[in-house]
Structure formats: structure tokens, C-alpha cells
Amino acid sequence: MPGSARELSLRPARPGDLDAIVAIERVAFTDPPWSRASFASLVDDPRVVFLVATDRPAGGEAVAGAGAPGGVLGYVVAWVVVDEAEIANLAVAPERRRTGIGRRLLEAAVTSAVLGGARVLYLEVRESNTAARALYGARGFVLAGRRSDYYRNPVEDALVLRLDLRAAASPPERVRTRRVDGGAST
Numbered sequence: 001m002p003g004s005a006r007e008l009s010l011r012p013a014r015p016g017d018l019d020a021i022v023a024i025e026r027v028a029f030t031d032p033p034w035s036r037a038s039f040a041s042l043v044d045d046p047r048v049v050f051l052v053a054t055d056r057p058a059g060g061e062a063v064a065g066a067g068a069p070g071g072v073l074g075y076v077v078a079w080v081v082v083d084e085a086e087i088a089n090l091a092v093a094p095e096r097r098r099t100g101i102g103r104r105l106l107e108a109a110v111t112s113a114v115l116g117g118a119r120v121l122y123l124e125v126r127e128s129n130t131a132a133r134a135l136y137g138a139r140g141f142v143l144a145g146r147r148s149d150y151y152r153n154p155v156e157d158a159l160v161l162r163l164d165l166r167a168a169a170s171p172p173e174r175v176r177t178r179r180v181d182g183g184a185s186t
């Protein structure tokens, strides 16, 4: 079925994906979105797992947004520092949500973290973000803490969620992953 999660391809982000990534980022978050320069700095950074989901084979060049065949449908950014991993960003194009793309990207990040040697994976999520919390909860993330008034527009707490990777074994996602030996923090 066209556009179904079964036809998804995950691959490392490329410079040609940035327009589509920034477009998704701008509609996905009410806080100041990550800038194009921020995303650009992560492409080809060996310390960072930066994957995009597209609906065509990984060898093709994505040239358009989520509304066109072959466009970027979502992305995830994660990294491992020593034995702890963090998912720093995850978003799916609004018109393609609830088709399994977020779950696939999350699973790829989990797999990358395991392969990178992490024993635990953290992320932050708005307390009111029921969609993301449901996604993470279904994967086994548990509440690890709270950051008061962490977000702006509107001001809201962040929940810190944690996944124990020693208990997170799952079938590996078929994507190219890179060993991460260090990295910045958000």
C-alpha cells in the first residue's frame, strides 16, 4: 500500500534532505525549532545518529518534502556518550503520522544506541505530549525525572524518560549505523 510503514526506508540524513527536515521541524514543535544550521552540522558527524525515513529505496536521493514521493517523512537524531545514549530529536510529517514511522525511527535509534555501546537511553518529552509519551511508553521507556518549566511556548515541564538497553533487546533495524564515541549535549 503506498505510503504504508512497510515501504519505509531508513538511511542517514544527507544535505539534500535538510529543506524537508526543517519543514517538518517547524510544524512539529512550538518551542524554537532547531535551525537548518543545527541540522546541517549533524549530517556526516560520525558521533551522531541522524536518520531519515523515506518511502523509497535507500539508494535514491530525496529531493522533496513529505508530500512528494521519495520525500523525507520523518527523522531522528541521537548520540551515545560513553555508555549513555540520548534521543535529541524525533519528528514525523503531520500528514504521515500514525502509520508506524515514529516507531520505526525510534527502534532504529534504540538499535544504534545498543550498537554504540550504551546501557541506557534517555530523552525528554513535554508532559502534555500524549502521542510521544504513548510511543515511548509502548517501547518500554519509564519515567526517570522531571525538569520544571523546561519548555517555552507554552511553559511546561519536561519529563525525562529512560530505557534500560540491557533489557531492550529487539530485532535490529536494517539501517547503516555509526559507532559514536562522544558528542555534544542539547
Ligand SMILES: CC(C)(COP(=O)(O)OP(=O)(O)OC[C@H]1O[C@@H](n2cnc3c(N)ncnc32)[C@H](O)[C@@H]1OP(=O)(O)O)[C@@H](O)C(=O)NCCC(=O)NCCS
Binding pocket: 028, 029, 090, 091, 092, 093, 096, 097, 098, 099, 100, 101, 102, 103, 104, 123, 124, 125, 126, 129, 130, 131, 132, 134, 135, 136, 138
Ligand atoms: C510523536 C511522533 C513522533 C509519533 O510519530 P508517528 O509516526 O505518528 O507514530 P507511530 O505511527 O509510529 O505510532 C506508534 C505508537 O505510538 C503511539 N502513538 C502515536 N501517536 C499517537 C497519538 N496521537 N495518540 C496516541 N498514541 C499515539 C501509539 O501507541 C502508536 O501505536 P498504534 O498506532 O499501533 O496505536 C509524532 O506524533 C510527531 O512527530 N509529533 C511531533 C513531534 C514530537 O512530539 N516529537 C517527539 C518529541 S519528544
